[in-house]
Amino acid sequence: MKTFAEFGLEPKVLQAITELGFEESTPIQDKAIPVALTGKDLIGQAQTGTGKTAAFAIPLINKIPVTEDRIVALIMTPTRELAIQVAEEIGKLSRFKGIRSLPIYGGQDIGRQIRALKKRPQIIIGTPGRLLDHINRKTIKLDDVETVILDEADEMLDMGFMEDIQSILKLVPEERHTMLFSATMPPNIQRLAQQFLKDPEHVSVIPKNITAPLIDQAYIEVHERQKFEGLSRLLDMESPELAIIFGRTKRRVDELSEALQKRGYSADGLHGDLSQNQRDNVMRKFRDGSIDVLVATDVAARGLDVSGVSHVINFDLPQDPESYVHRIGRTGRAGKEGTAWSFVTPREIDHLHFIERVTRQKISRKALPSLAEAIEGKQRVTAERLLEIIQSEDFNEYKGTAIQLLERYDSVHLLAAALKLLTGEKKDVNIELTPEDPIRAKKRRPDVRTNGRRFNGFNDRGRSGGGSGYRGGQGGGGNRGSYGSNRGSYSGSSNRGNSGSSSYGSGRGGYGSRDEGRGGEGRGGEGRRPRSSSDDYVNN
Template sequence: MNDKSFLDLGVSEATLKALDKKGFTSPSAIQTLVIPELLKERTNLIGQAQTGTGKTAAFAIPILETLDCDGSVRAIVLAPTRELANQVADEMYSLRGKKEIKVLPVYGGQSIDQQIKKIKKGIDVIVGTPGRILDLMNRKVIKLNNLEYFVLDEADEMLNMGFIEDIELILERTNEDKKMLFFSATIPDSIMKIAKKFMKDYKLLKVKTKELTTNLTEQIYFEVTEGDKFEALCRVLDYVHDFYGIVFCRTKSDVDDVAQHLKGRGYDAEAIHGDITQAMRMKTLEDFKKKRINILVATDVAARGIDVNDLTHVINYSIPQEPESYVHRIGRTGRAGKKGIAITFVTPKEASKISKIQRLTKTDIKKEKIPKIEEVISVKKENLYACVEEIEKEEDFGYYTGMAKELLGDKDPEVVLASLLRHMYDDEFLPESYNEISEVKTGRGLNANNAGDDKTRLFIALGKKDGYTPGKLLDLLNKKAKTPGRKVRDIKIMDNFSFITVPLREAEFIMKALNKSNKNKPLVEKAKKK
């Protein structure tokens, strides 16, 4: 746990105010490592950090604090995508406080004439994609011979996307006395080669492996054949109440295939990868952030720069090749104090990969069974019943009373209601709408003792008199503590209170979430043993 404050790191009063305004109370691990280095020594460095760890602020704060602005470009940040360039520029702008530093994002697909006009008026920090930066340099609009800082953000993805030649061309036309900062989720040999070529000396700052994962993210995996992955994905989506997450695939064609099949089954899903037009990518991201769609199917590269704090799930439809990539993906959930779940599909051939990921990340990835068809349908029914009960309680049905009377007439109410449900939900609640999934074994598995996870009996001070039924209680647990229904067993609803049995880890989340607004008397406690 980090016990240092931003003040301890040497940050100025003006920046502290900007940080406070943004709600940043204490520095992250990467910020604690990087900020003092750049404020005191202003050294070349390579920092390992994934999205969601505050790496942008880690380099932005020292740059904004120390930059000597004179109207020429004094700092440049290279980013792999337009989305990330915009995100970094926005972050730097919000952290500058009252300091008159001009920050400009530049990238393809945007009017170059407008960019040229702004640059000619004087810009201190440029954040952009390599192609557009080179274009502006070739037009002699941008000169990088007076730099204090050169930043390469998401360095591994920049190299994966084939930007290495562009980066070298840009670097060759910069002044030698600048400070170079590389930030990357992983640090492959290709990054070290470019560092050794262009940096005289540098420091390598890595967040310890145990700090790369968050205990707010529950990590599980399902054993499944390649051919059953899509069916397993649909069961997960139907089993989870209010799913909001990213489904990661390895290739662009996989992304397109999964997204199209999901839309064909009626899910609100969209694809995002490098071959999709920039305008379409921007629209999809906006729709996702505003929750017009709740499922984003993406490649690793396209997902960089997505800044969303309240994802409920990350699903590894394809297991990542490297442990660092796994950490980077799951770091997108379990953020900002909110609980998240990371699910990985593992085929029989991939048993060694999931074992390696668990070993190197020093994290517990639990094996669980894919929800059965009857379990999925049961949860969907519970959610429907809970919604109906909520509408009844709030009496939010007045507009439809007349229609209900007309529909019923002198008919059998049960027949009318069943017909209405059939019309509204078609085959959604029929077992035949799901395909069977083959049982597979990837070997001995990672967690031979998973089945014996410690269980805890919880007392909840809510009962029938408060309007609670099993369905409504499950809905409360899901909304407040993100506890999936499959984790809850032995529900007993009494007049004034209830009992449930959940895994020990889940019990802690439930107590923390439900007791937050009941400080005088806890709403949830561990049941006393007789």
């Protein structure tokens, strides 16, 4: 890898990079920065966490004159969280040069954004929907844009932004520098690149395995009721610098973060029901170390990029292998080692094996930490902190009291008492979490009426049936959608009616009938709704 000095960057840009502590470029930076500096269109294929933001931000900041007072660069991102993170990184990298950038996203007061736009930023980082809103209000004009960057393009298209992106790009001058970054290159991304990029150079640093090799993965088999005690012991034994704990539902996140606080842990929760101000406040505390444990749902953590996360803990297993990969990818970044733990109930072991097969990674089994291991872990970390203070020699004002105490008490007793005090006794609070139903392994069954042929919607969370795979509501759309959204109807005896409130022969639409595409309506009354709220699954 090159050092950043070898790229021929402006001194002020190089100074910012050096002060941030970066020495060598990452693989995507090594390949992308030289191409971007020439002004050639670029397609960069790289996963989140590989340093791709700096790969496009450094050349961009390097080429914009500080005297420029127009919007000359536009960066589009799929989520407001990512827009904020990109803006923060650009702010850090341009601090000495003085380039002005502004994040634009939904959920923030548009009047405030309009006032900020009057300060004439040179770089706009925004989500497609809010950008179009400003364009229609004529508060953002793209006539002078010279550089366009599409960040996490596959995620943007998955979220349905294709038309918005096309509308925006058609308003940007054709003579421009365009860069597209994406973890995957499906056909729709290729079509977008063909439409808006000119003879782009393709650079890729996608690893062969979809999981990060520096992440140590393990699971603990434990019953649902024992999970919280297991988590407490694990946190004590591992003493993570920063940890993200994933819960499956919003209710789980709320209960778990509150329970951790009651037990004396420095924790807070993040999910989709929080306001933007609440989300920003939680993330600020996590980034500056005010809290060291963040409890989150998958959706809330999407686009999250926090350096220094040492541990990811799956308190609840995710529904699919892709989510597992995204979750554990929050640690082990920038060449550092990371650790991922998962709690698995006995009824979820098959689902864990399914994740192993898809990710082609063996997840090792570990025993539940004992109480002795938990206590030892806390004492070890406290002892290390004591030694750091001794090495720094920053304790002179405490020597007098120490000498007085040593004259009266045994040194071992004094140190043991100090360790007990610093370790902090765990608050003896009884914790009761609402249990979550276990995730079933996806077992494909042949349809008896189609001679073994399977419908695509069978395990698709009802996506092809109008999004009602968990609710069991009205899943529209002919045979395939009907079957996909009525999974609970057909196999209700083993699934406890998780996907619908009806079972086997459930009256109208029960078998995926073609009648008005009502496959998932299910009026029969035998199936049972899961105890945990379906809305948590659908909306978090």
